[in-house]
Amino acid sequence: MDLNDVKYYINRELSWLQFDYRILEEARSKQTPLFERLKFLAISASNLDEFFMVRVASVEDKVLAGVNRKDISGLHPKDELKAILDESHNLVNLQCSTFQRSLVPALNAVKIRFVGIDELDKKQKAYVDDYYYQNVEAVLTPMAVDASRPFPLILNKTLNIAVLLDKQGEEAFATVQVPSVLNRYIALPQDEMGNRCFILLEDMIAAHLQELFDSYPILAYAPYRITRNAGFDLDEDDTENLLYEVEKKLKKRRTGEAIRLEVASNIDERLYRFLKDELDIRKNAVFYINGPLDLTFLFRFYGLDVDESLKFPAFSPMPSPMFDDRNIFAQIREKDLFVHLPYEQFDPVLDFVQSAAGDPDVLAIKQTLYRVSGHSPIIAALAKAADNGKQVTVLVEVKARFDEENNIIWAKKLEKAGCHVIYGLLGLKTHSKITLVVRKEEEGIKRYVHLGTGNYNDSTAKIYTDLGIFTCSDAIGEDASALFNMISGYSEPKHWNRLAIAPYWLRDKFYFLIDREIAHAKAGEPARIVAKMNSLIDKQMIAKLYEASQAGVEISLIVRGICGLRPGIAGLSENITVRSLVGQFLEHSRIYYFFNNGEEEMYLSSADWMPRNLDRRVEILFPVEAKDIQARVKEILEMQLKDTLRASIMHEDGTYSHVDLRGKERFDSQVYFVEQAKNACAKTPESSQAKIFTPMQNNEEE
């Protein structure tokens, strides 16, 4: 059996679309609360936007550049582009029908209605007019296109209305951007039936369109939206100033080549032709949308105040029972500590950095930042630390896709505060999540390290499942220093104690761990691998897993998104199962477990099994060494493998289906962890419970 045979691998982009289908499946499921369904639909729409901006753009670039190299599944770029566009059309059609046929009726059933301009009652009509003149009219800029005025720059992902005018007998084209500064939907007065009604902004503008072009009658109009190529390839070999180059490329992103055109399904043929020609877009990259364009507005709509039964039960992350009120460094000195996000609070991570910033014994803080939140308390703490005279080194990855602009702002702010800022590394993205605090203690220098699977982002920490460990192990501390030395431009260390670092050592470490299981299996010993990640598309890793399966290693993969491996093929992968979890929280942690003939080893990482993680990024794989944390990590894997409600099982052909519930317990691992966090918090000693002052009472009064 040739492990390199392309028939054993699935195309990356088609697998991405499968993930979108799984999200859409949640939006279609009647088991999911209605507003969560809306959110899942928004997620699937947003994912598809990113898919076009990055992935489709990349494949299209290859086609245009005449690249003829096949992907792991044997597709040439041209065939790949056709396949993914075809599949995208199916997905978009399903998105539209999900909204129109399932969600709109379901909303109506709970007395929420999206109304068209023709459906307004008198009161509502007056409200719309009033709203339009007060809020909308002033921010509209109609733009005509003629010989002296070329087709204007239509920004990426903006919603626009194309207008065909009768200009004294001649057809003329104009366009109006639906202002993104305004809310996409507007709440209207209730109708006579007591329904909460909403109108979409583009419908409101359309109703007043003629007023914008008062001298020319409107022949036709239609909303449209374009998606542009957002990928940028930096020529880093010639880049002296990375920051400057990234800023330059960012400006270009807004005006990158158009990759997709979405138009209303009833668009006038003349408008369609005009847009297609002006944007120079291929025919099968035009998507006819039956219903509202750009369903990402449902993210915001989700925030509507509705009956709580329409959403998942509200949950706020709980305090972790491993932490108490004492100084965090004192706690880490006692034992390694662990945080399971978002079930547990992100606070210990903040506390770690904030305490370090104010601790007179702390000499230095070093951190890698990939994505941070809008008002990041981490950044504030780092700036404060520098202000307090600590040596602060921060690697801010200015090439973090879609966070480039944000990260440049943070980087400049940190630099201004006196931090030593590294704007990423030439040729590599730094994706690792690590913080090192160097403290001078009585016994000498002590290093405290936080290692995580997710970003230092207090906002996403409430919705992404991630794991993190705090330790003051000398071995890991030395490795952490060595890593920051490397990042700062010094030579690699002679060896690593515990950490495995990409791009130079991580792949080999994984091979070693898998090979060891293979050797156990071949020796007739039990062998097992459980790996949880976001994506599995690295061909060599997949081949290694096939090899392990053939040797008899039992392999359970929990892959949220892209998976290029085909499980369950006799003689190749019958010992491999793949499941994907899509739930209330975004599965984001990377966990790698190896049975090792009973001497179990488990690792956490920032890396997926993708070529980019293993070969082109700085990533960290770190071991879980403390027995109590090992038990928790193992439990996480066990519960996710037991999940019957949020899990989809991958089939040999690359499709997925929900777990057949017949004869099985209905089990949602995310709900289990929510309950676990709540229970653990309830059992936590008083010291970490909510603080309540107890007034002294005069006993005599009683």
Added chain:
Amino acid sequence: MAVTSFAAIVINTSGIAMRIYEMNKKSGIKQIDELMHAMQCGQEIYKEGRLSFDSAEEICAVVKEFQKKLLEYAVENLQLYISHSLTEAFNLDFLVTQIRIKTGLKAKVLNGSKEHYLTLQSIACKMSNFNELIQKGTLILDIGYGNLQVTQYDHAKLLGTHRYQLGVSRIREMMSRLDVKNSDYPRLIEEAVISDLREFKRHVLKDQKIENVIVIGGEMGVLNQQENVNVYQKEELQALRKELMAMNLDATKIQNKLLLPLLVIIGSFMEMTDATCVYAPDVHLCDGIVSEFAYKKFKIFSGHHFTEDRISAAIHLAKRFDCDMDHNLYVRNIANELFKTVSKPYGLNNKDQQVLELASILYDCGRYINHHNDDDLTYEIIKESEFINLSDLNRLLVANVLRYKDKPFPHVHELNEPLVSSDFYVILARVTALFRLADALDTCHLQKLEDVHATIKNKEFIVRATTHQEVNLETYAFNESSGLFQEVFGLKPVFKCKRRV
């Protein structure tokens, strides 16, 4: 217990390294961080004999960056050394000045013996079985980028150190100057290395049994794994060498071109010894520097006394030149006695005593070559020899003490030693005067005197001894050689010997 932090920075031909340590008396020395900035300035030094402007700039910039790193650990002590290998650059002094101006740090340039001492120090502190290994015949190969230094131990005594211009970069550089085909490259390296080492076997090693080989050097990092001390079996290294030689080495692959000379050198030594394996401790000069600092400051002992090594190596050298060791060691003891008496009032220090001791041990080694001009020959031999952790100036002192042991003591201008100071001249005069008296007391080479000791009384330096024999010649020689002493110390030497029946 308070912890002291220390950083050592070493600039050598392959780059700049800094190691940061902590220490206290209770827990010893602990390395806490390490930084390495790779540079290939060896190539320009070996080729052009100078350090380029760009390299000097780069070195200063990196040292400056390293200084920032010190703040991260609040490091209290720092020493910056420039390796001896850079002394081949004629403009090295300019670099030292630039470093001082740009970083405020004073860089010390290591001489060969000091560097060698620090290297051995680093091995002793990393290898817990060092003292045990050197009980048997042991060779330590320090395979640098420019030079190969071979150190020989036996019965826990240092026998000597020999330097060859066979560093891996130098060999590569030499090969690059020849119009060598890739396929000829391995063979030519073997020829170049083996011819030099054949001489080592014939003149130095002779029939001495060598059971242990310790190898260190920058390129060993390519082979070494995660161990503190890596151990390679002879066959393992032979196989690797054969594999490399069989490859049609790509001239652009620097790694191959450095690894092959390394393996050829190791292999050649393995073949001339009985060693079955090679020990390769993961050491750096910085480890030796911190060991020295820790010993000086806190008496934290690294496990081996290198001062004794210097004496044992000098004795071995004297024996090679067939010196009268009974006389030399006897004079050494008398000289030490005399030194004790004058050291305190005249401010003589340990280093001055070391000079006196070495001069006593090496007395007359030039006579092995020629009786006629033996003092000058002794001078030359000492000047060209290396004594562990002995500065160039002190070696020059030893050589001059013996050069002027009989000749009239010269005027400072007649010394013909460039760059010596008036301090040097005064020390030379004092040590020579002491040596002359000590030597005179065994002028017949019969070790007649016992219980030699000295006192200072009024304006006299009284040397007392007992003997069973007549000491007329000794008394005559003592009086003949007392002039310089009187002039230098302002004391009149008086010899009082009690005859015992």
